[in-house]
Amino acid sequence: MRFGITFFPAVGPGDLPAHRYFQDALDLAVCADERGFHHVKTVEHYFFPYGGYSPDPVPFLAAVAARTRNIRIATGAVIPAFSHPIQLAGKLAVLDNLSGGRLDVGFGRGFLPDEFAAFGVPLDESRARFDAGVELVHRLWTEEEVVADGPFHHFGPVTLLPRPVRPEGPDIFVATATSPASAEQAGRLGRGLQAVPAIAGRDGFTEILAAYRKGWADGGRTPGTEPVQISLAAFIADDRDEALALGSRDEQLYSDKIAEATGAWARNRSADYPGYENLANVGALLHFDKRLAEDHILAGTVDDVRAQLTRLGAVYGTDVTISLTIHSGNLPIEVARRTLDAVADKIAPEFA
Secondary structure, eight states, X not given: XXXXXXXXXXXXXXXSOHXXXXXXXXXXXXXXXXXXXXXXXXXXXXXXXXTTTOSOHHHHHHHHHHHOSSSEEXXXXXXXXXXXXXXXXXXXXXXXXXXXSOEEEEEOOOOOHHHHHHHTOOGGGHHHHHHHHHHHHHHHHHOSSEEEESSSOEEEEEOOSSOOSSTTOSEEEEEESSOHHHHHHHHXXXXXXXXXXXXXXXXXXXXXHHHHHHHHHHTTOOTTOOOEEEEEEEEEOXXXXXXXXXHHHHHHHHXXXXXXXXXXXXXXXXXXXXXXXXXGGHHHHOOHHHHHHXXXXXXXXXXXXXXXXXXXXXXXXXXXXXXXXXXXXXXXXXXXXXXXXXXXXIIHHHHO
């Protein structure tokens, strides 16, 4: 079991200035590199305090690449539907070179109706645009004289510059929240999996993970070698009550922010997003105590969190990488640094 960190800002200008958030996040990324963490990752979202401080992961990750030496940098995830594949492949190739080949690229479909409306992209084209975008980006990384003649993009022949560090390009991950079918396809194609178990719940995520591992094996790959990144919020303190209080406060603020961003599902429907109308009430459905009981939030003392990770390993396997969401911007930076140090000193060595 390996550990990385994920930055998912859940603040706006009234909560924390953007420059402060980025400086704190950069300091944590440097610390994570020095402490031997596996990766640092961030998201792509727009307009809302829910993720809106990260409309493009590449600039922040480029700053991380310049300040670190060993830690991998990852998108978690970029959304092909909102970018032309030549632009997306090009800026990611630059980032890969700036990092010396340390880039892992997570791709996601996106799921917020207001984002799709702003880009003029129909929700019902989400899956098709995702598949076409990921394929074209990978082709641009790995082929010369690329020609596109699909339903969304027409260009070529073109040869992308710069080329990625490796001829096969950066490793590709697929972000999925609720779809076992998408997870199985990702496994069959040999792509990594990025997931947030708290969204699907324990039973739902167990199904997603089983589908992914089946696809991986069906694709002719060795079981147990699947690259899986699981994102979990983490709050560690010497005093259990303090850690739980901090976690509860942070998660409540996060719930308020996601409720604002997903409210448009009350008036939107899409065949590409069956059941997503339920997200209109997602803020009320995110119960801290329930997610803590399912070990989908790590909170408490070092011993508490160590026990949680042991239980997670028994359910999901010990070959996963845990992405710790430790800095939403709603708590003092010292809280995140304390959690990072506790994992590095007292937890990660026992799960290596």
